Amino acid sequence: MTTDSRKLLVIEDDPGLQTQLKWCFEGYDVIIAGDRESALAEIEKHHPPVVTLDLGLPPDAEGTREGFHALEDILAHSPHTKIIVVTGNNDRQHALQAVSMGAYDFFYKPIDADLLGFIVNRAYRLREIEDENQRLHVTGGESPLEGVITGSPQMLKMCRTVEKVAPADATVLVLGESGTGKELIARSIHTLSGRADERFIAINCAAIPENLLESELFGYEKGAFTGAVKTTPGKIETANGGTLFLDEIGDMPMPLQAKLLRFLQERIIERVGGRQEIPVDVRVICATHKDLPQLARESSFREDLYYRISEITVRIPALREREGDTLLLARVFLEKFSKQMGKQQHRLSKDSLAAIEAYPWPGNVRELENRVKRAVIMAEHKQISVSDLELGGAGVDDTRTFNLREIREQAERQAIVRAMGHVGGKISQASELLGVSRPTMYDLIKKYNLK
Numbered sequence: 147m148t149t150d151s152r153k154l155l156v157i158e159d160d161p162g163l164q165t166q167l168k169w170c171f172e173g174y175d176v177i178i179a180g181d182r183e184s185a186l187a188e189i190e191k192h193h194p195p196v197v198t199l200d201l202g203l204p205p206d207a208e209g210t211r212e213g214f215h216a217l218e219d220i221l222a223h224s225p226h227t228k229i230i231v232v233t234g235n236n237d238r239q240h241a242l243q244a245v246s247m248g249a250y251d252f253f254y255k256p257i258d259a260d261l262l263g264f265i266v267n268r269a270y271r272l273r274e275i276e277d278e279n280q281r282l283h284v285t286g287g288e289s290p291l292e293g294v295i296t297g298s299p300q301m302l303k304m305c306r307t308v309e310k311v312a313p314a315d316a317t318v319l320v321l322g323e324s325g326t327g328k329e330l331i332a333r334s335i336h337t338l339s340g341r342a343d344e345r346f347i348a349i350n351c352a353a354i355p356e357n358l359l360e361s362e363l364f365g366y367e368k369g370a371f372t373g374a375v376k377t378t379p380g381k382i383e384t385a386n387g388g389t390l391f392l393d394e395i396g397d398m399p400m401p402l403q404a405k406l407l408r409f410l411q412e413r414i415i416e417r418v419g420g421r422q423e424i425p426v427d428v429r430v431i432c433a434t435h436k437d438l439p440q441l442a443r444e445s446s447f448r449e450d451l452y453y454r455i456s457e458i459t460v461r462i463p464a465l466r467e468r469e470g471d472t473l474l475l476a477r478v479f480l481e482k483f484s485k486q487m488g489k490q491q492h493r494l495s496k497d498s499l500a501a502i503e504a505y506p507w508p509g510n511v512r513e514l515e516n517r518v519k520r521a522v523i524m525a526e527h528k529q530i531s532v533s534d535l536e537l538g539g540a541g542v543d544d545t546r547t548f549n550l551r552e553i554r555e556q557a558e559r560q561a562i563v564r565a566m567g568h569v570g571g572k573i574s575q576a577s578e579l580l581g582v583s584r585p586t587m588y589d590l591i592k593k594y595n596l597k
């Protein structure tokens with residue numbers, strides 16, 4: 147970034163100081179705002195990396211209330227902005243308060259051009275380094291998948307796996323809760339594979355009635371059943387050369403599982419009512435939110451089919467497990483929908499940011515996307531409120547605590563429940579997994595009142 151392209155927002159209501167500051171920063175692209183509202187509008191328009199903020203803004207030009215509000219709003223809107231607060235001579239208390247609220251630095255009036263220039267320049271340098279770090283962190287030199295928005299280490303790790311497995315022709319099983327992006331990942335695998343120029347055909351096994359699913363997948367010959375007026379290829383044949391995505395594979399009826407297994411083993415199909423064996427070359431990707439090994443134990447999913455489709459397994463973390471992704475996704479969706487609906491750029495209020503972070507997102511990314519979309523439609527103001535998002539109270543996990551002892555206990559309890567689940571409730575095996583003795587294990591079970 148050259149100094150010519152460096153945007154600097156000066157928030158100052160005094161016309162004399164505005165001129166002086168403009169003069170101080172000749173090498174910068176200086177934008178001036180005289181109050182909080184116009185400052186936020188300029189931030190949305192220009193995204194200045196560095197801002198100087200006079201704490202005494204109208205209507206409280208003699209106090210600091212409006213300045214602190216502006217500080218909060220700017221940080222809520224773009225948390226990485228470097229804000230340098232400008233306060234009255236030796237107003238140390240407010241300067242420190244501003245820094246504790248997230249301001250980058252402070253500066254006392256009257257303005258010393260050299261010193262202020264130095265502070266602003268340093269803020270830019272820091273911001274540039276942070277941007278570079280963020281770029282390297284997000285892309286890791288190995289960009290995340292197209293259309294997949296994430297910055298969380300858990301997801302980035304999963305993206306690396308996808309990049310590795312995509313070129314191999316192996317069958318992939320994508321696991322993840324509903325709405326985590328299983329289809330999106332399946333499409334990424336296709337796009338990164340040698341089949342990218344061929345078709346990607348998706349079929350949701352749970353959405354099609356059992357009696358229609360077979361003909362939908364395998365096609366049918368003319369006259370195979372009432373209404374079969376002409377020979378019709380199925381999804382598998384249509385995907386020839388490309389990729390077939392079988393969503394909700396856990397819901398596939400047993401009789402069809404056998405037919406699918408045969409196709410996966412021999413790579414030939416027979417249409418319903420037909421005798422001809424048709425060779426098909428497709429890469430198969432399956433997805434489910436169900437526990438297939440458990441279904442296999444209950445005899446509602448074929449074990450041999452499970453092994454066949456899970457040559458490689460990719461697990462997508464739930465949204466609540468992804469560090470930092472909820473706010474990132476919320477902001478991206480907000481921008482997307484505001485643009486799509488031709489609306490002015492909305493922003494999230496401080497309370498809605500907190501509510502988004504606290505909510506457990508059982509419906510994952512789809513739920514977040516839908517709630518933001520709805521909020522953009524419903525919002526009467528530029529700020530999206532908690533009620534626009536319909537996040538008022540219900541489901542919000544406000545039990546989260548900062549108390550370390552409580553956090554440790556929650557983690558301990560979770561680990562015990564997980565371990566017990568893994569070994570079917572066998573205490574000796576669970577205690578081995580957890581690395582504790584059996585008596586300790588009994589104590590823990592008692593402590594957490596576990597059955």
Ligand SMILES: Nc1ncnc2c1ncn2[C@@H]1O[C@H](COP(=O)(O)OP(=O)(O)OP(=O)(O)O)[C@@H](O)[C@H]1O
Binds near residue numbers: 296323324329
């Ligand atoms: N990381 C992400 N970045 C951007 N958009 C995402 C991301 N993950 C999911 N989405 C979006 O969320 C919505 C749901 O994703 P998708 O349909 O792939 O989920 P799914 O796990 O297949 O859902 P289901 O289990 O219900 O079939 C889609 O609109 C998708 O584009």
